[in-house]
Amino acid sequence: MTSLNKVISRLERELQVKTLTLGELIEIAEEEGLSLSSVVVAEAMVKEGKSYEEILSDVMGEFDHNMKALEIGLTKGRSFILGTVGSDLAKYGDDKVLINDSLINKALIYTLATEVGNHEIGLQPCAGTGDSCPYTGLIRALKEEDFSQEKIALAAALILKVGSIFREGKQTTGCNMEGFGAGAAATAAALTDLRGGTPKQVAKAIVLAISPTIAVPCTPRVMAAGLCASHISGAILIGNQAANLILKTSLPVDIDVDVMIAMAARIHVEAAPVITAINLEYLEPYFQKKNQVEPFVDEDIRNSEKEKANKIKKRAREEIRNLISSSRPLTQVFGDVVVGGSSIAVGSPTNMARICHAMVSGEIKKIEIDLTVDLFSRRAINIPAILMGAIYGARTDDAELYHKIFELPEIKNIEVKINKVDIPQVQRIRIEATERSAMVDAKNRGGGRVAIVDAKPSLKEALIAAERLGIEVVD
Numbered sequence: 001m002t003s004l005n006k007v008i009s010r011l012e013r014e015l016q017v018k019t020l021t022l023g024e025l026i027e028i029a030e031e032e033g034l035s036l037s038s039v040v041v042a043e044a045m046v047k048e049g050k051s052y053e054e055i056l057s058d059v060m061g062e063f064d065h066n067m068k069a070l071e072i073g074l075t076k077g078r079s080f081i082l083g084t085v086g087s088d089l090a091k092y093g094d095d096k097v098l099i100n101d102s103l104i105n106k107a108l109i110y111t112l113a114t115e116v117g118n119h120e121i122g123l124q125p126c127a128g129t130g131d132s133c134p135y136t137g138l139i140r141a142l143k144e145e146d147f148s149q150e151k152i153a154l155a156a157a158l159i160l161k162v163g164s165i166f167r168e169g170k171q172t173t174g175c176n177m178e179g180f181g182a183g184a185a186a187t188a189a190a191l192t193d194l195r196g197g198t199p200k201q202v203a204k205a206i207v208l209a210i211s212p213t214i215a216v217p218c219t220p221r222v223m224a225a226g227l228c229a230s231h232i233s234g235a236i237l238i239g240n241q242a243a244n245l246i247l248k249t250s251l252p253v254d255i256d257v258d259v260m261i262a263m264a265a266r267i268h269v270e271a272a273p274v275i276t277a278i279n280l281e282y283l284e285p286y287f288q289k290k291n292q293v294e295p296f297v298d299e300d301i302r303n304s305e306k307e308k309a310n311k312i313k314k315r316a317r318e319e320i321r322n323l324i325s326s327s328r329p330l331t332q333v334f335g336d337v338v339v340g341g342s343s344i345a346v347g348s349p350t351n352m353a354r355i356c357h358a359m360v361s362g363e364i365k366k367i368e369i370d371l372t373v374d375l376f377s378r379r380a381i382n383i384p385a386i387l388m389g390a391i392y393g394a395r396t397d398d399a400e401l402y403h404k405i406f407e408l409p410e411i412k413n414i415e416v417k418i419n420k421v422d423i424p425q426v427q428r429i430r431i432e433a434t435e436r437s438a439m440v441d442a443k444n445r446g447g448g449r450v451a452i453v454d455a456k457p458s459l460k461e462a463l464i465a466a467e468r469l470g471i472e473v474v475d
Contacts, residue, residue: 020043037158037193038154059156065123067140068121087116112229138159138187154193165261166182171269172268173218179235181213211260338385348447349371351389355452359457449472450471
């Protein structure tokens, strides 16, 4: 308790000056040698003027109503979106029906049951009612495992601390700042802390858990049957995976936790209108309806919705037909090996450079590369590959050359310039040589493919070179 009192005194001073971010609390916890959950509780003691025991008791009390909803979902509850998934899974008893891990299996079942209970008696929302489900499911599971009441309450406090930030960040529809995103981040934080992780490790786990949830929409799961289940329970799986990766490996994660959450919140606001519009276009015909409500809607509107549903299905079939008709044969689906970690960020620019290399002659004097913003930001992985393609015509699978390109003598005599271009998809290269220079203006494509817009000496020659090199050119 002496260490906690020391932190409380420090927090009393610092909170008079500014509100502390999650990242700053993590720094304090690291410096003082305490768990992040303990520091979160200490901050609450200072802010709310309560004792340690009162904070822990009140934190657990926050879950009272949602635990009742969980129990209903586990026994008699039926959701018009998820059916009886909670009681269906409860019938398996202690069998690890979803995953071979007692704690996580229970957390998954209880999370789904809580969502069913939400549709029966409602939930107390955090960022939304979505993230209340994994929070509640995880706490119920912890109660049934070998953890002390204090440990569980500390985990609950950390969950709520992370949730409180997402609550303020959620401004529009989006599971990235609610069930999936907030749930995954809070689960990762709680499990990492509970398993003895340092505050820095908790931060890394949160960052890791947020990454796959960014920009994930709500719309398809809110009214379309079944889809919510993978979002809500997925938060537990992603959070657990993030915690284990950080605790059990040396995985490098160096993004600041405040930066990651701030970015997720910003993307949430910017992306939601675009994503939601597309969700509605495709999935609205599959939204669940209630027979008691539909008679109040004009018959013409109901008939129009049925007609729209048929049109969407027909259009989607044609869109998929087009994708399949242009796809590769089953036994040749994979493209060439790409060293560097990304077929779109590395493979496509490298193949652009190879095409340009095929059209030059003489000694190369200068290479100028234009990259769109996202390609430019990943220059650490694509520039080595672009240069090996431009100077030597090397294939994307030349791992040895990729790793030693900057050590070779030829590059020391070549002027290299890299430019950032604020136009989507752009990747261009100009190679100046003593006998014949060349240029390729292309668009970036996944799978190492290239979309050639223009080229010098000519577009025709570039297309011929691409065919000769076995590089797939697309529109």
